[in-house]
Amino acid sequence: MSKMTDERTLIFEQNRQTLEGIAYRMLGDLSDARDVVQETYLKWREVDFSSLHSPRAWLITVCSRTALNQLQSARTRRELYVGTWLPEPYLDKLSQDPSAQVELDDTVSVALLLALERLSPPERAAFLLHDVFDLSFGEIASILGKSNASCRQLATRARRRVQEQRPRFHTTPEEHHKLLYAFISAARQGDLEQLMAVLSNNVELYSDGGGKVEALFDILQGANQVARFFISIFDRYHQRNIAVQTLMLRFNGVPGILIYENGQLATALTIDVYAEQIHHLYAIRNPDKLSDFPAKS
Structure with missing residues (x-):
């Protein structure tokens, strides 16, 4: 295995958990999320990553766009789903930082994932990428192909709708x-x-x-x-x-x-x-x- 291949694999694995987290929160389905990560990896293998200003930003962009495309078909499948649809369970990956763990826990809760189902795909993406993964509206605009102002409006509207659905009090x-x-x-x-x-x-x-x-x-x-x-x-x-x-x-x-x-x-x-x-x-x-x-x- 060449040094370039080793470095390519290392960069991807360093970002795998983030990519899976984005795809899972976008889709609410772990199997679909892993398919998105795999598709992102296949595209990553073909790119000249040495020319990229930020490999992480490239990976997040490709993963987010792929998840957005898949979300459209996922929503169609859910309209045909028999009975009540719930997100596929997501086994916890515990953090060493207790405060970070609380924030992570809240972003994969079933209540939040169900609230996200009520958003349009662009609203869901803008909310998750900004409020959960801390991307700037400039970065989100590049991913969604919209203006900064439009992305800010999407995130604000999504945040308001999500807060209406989530519990007002947290428990230990x-x-x-x-x-x-x-x-x-x-x-x-x-x-x-x-x-x-x-x-x-x-x-x-x-x-x-x-x-x-x-x-x-x-x-x-x-x-x-x-x-x-x-x-x-x-x-x-x-x-x-x-x-x-x-x-x-x-x-x-x-x-x-x-x-x-x-x-x-x-x-x-x-x-x-x-x-x-x-x-x-x-x-x-x-x-x-x-x-x-x-x-x-």
Whole structure:
């Protein structure tokens, strides 16, 4: 392997995590994001990087444009998606800097990714590239092919719409973990009163089976309805002699739970928490979206 090839590979690998982060937040799909990174790499192999003023800027530009192009087809696929669509889970890559970790966690939350789905592709790109990846509006203008002022307006409009959808209060990882554990324990024990205590009155349950496994077709709302639904699920496990194991694991920036049925991974469950209650539950059951997790307990 030549020195030039070594350097080319090193530069790309130094930026791989950033590129995957951009593509994942743009698309909400880890498999598609990795395809975008691979396409970026193939283009990178053909360019004379020694002539580039900033190889990192070139990589981010190509990756962002490729993700934008893919987002158009992804949105079309989601219009045909069976049932509720949820982002593919993103396993945490822990930072050594606690303050940076909090910021990173917030930018891959399911709540944020769902809020981003309501934006136009240019709004989504401008918001992410500026607010998450700290690019200047001049750099974003070059990527999107728009003026600085237009990109600033896109980011401002996107930021306002995102803030309308996101929780106003943050919770600590310890509080999040405590509520998640209390919820799953009460569900397993069939304790309706305890479940109602940890759920907000207007709690919403999102369930994504992708038409491949059993899942709720629509969003289930209300503490009583959601509590009774989970009690019925664990009661059915008991009636059918299905052995259930759970594993706590961080993904999308917060503690989550993997639920195994007879040793096989069936569900990745995570929650939104604020004001000491659970406000949203996200149950990802589509097997195509669970491939990054341990398949067996």
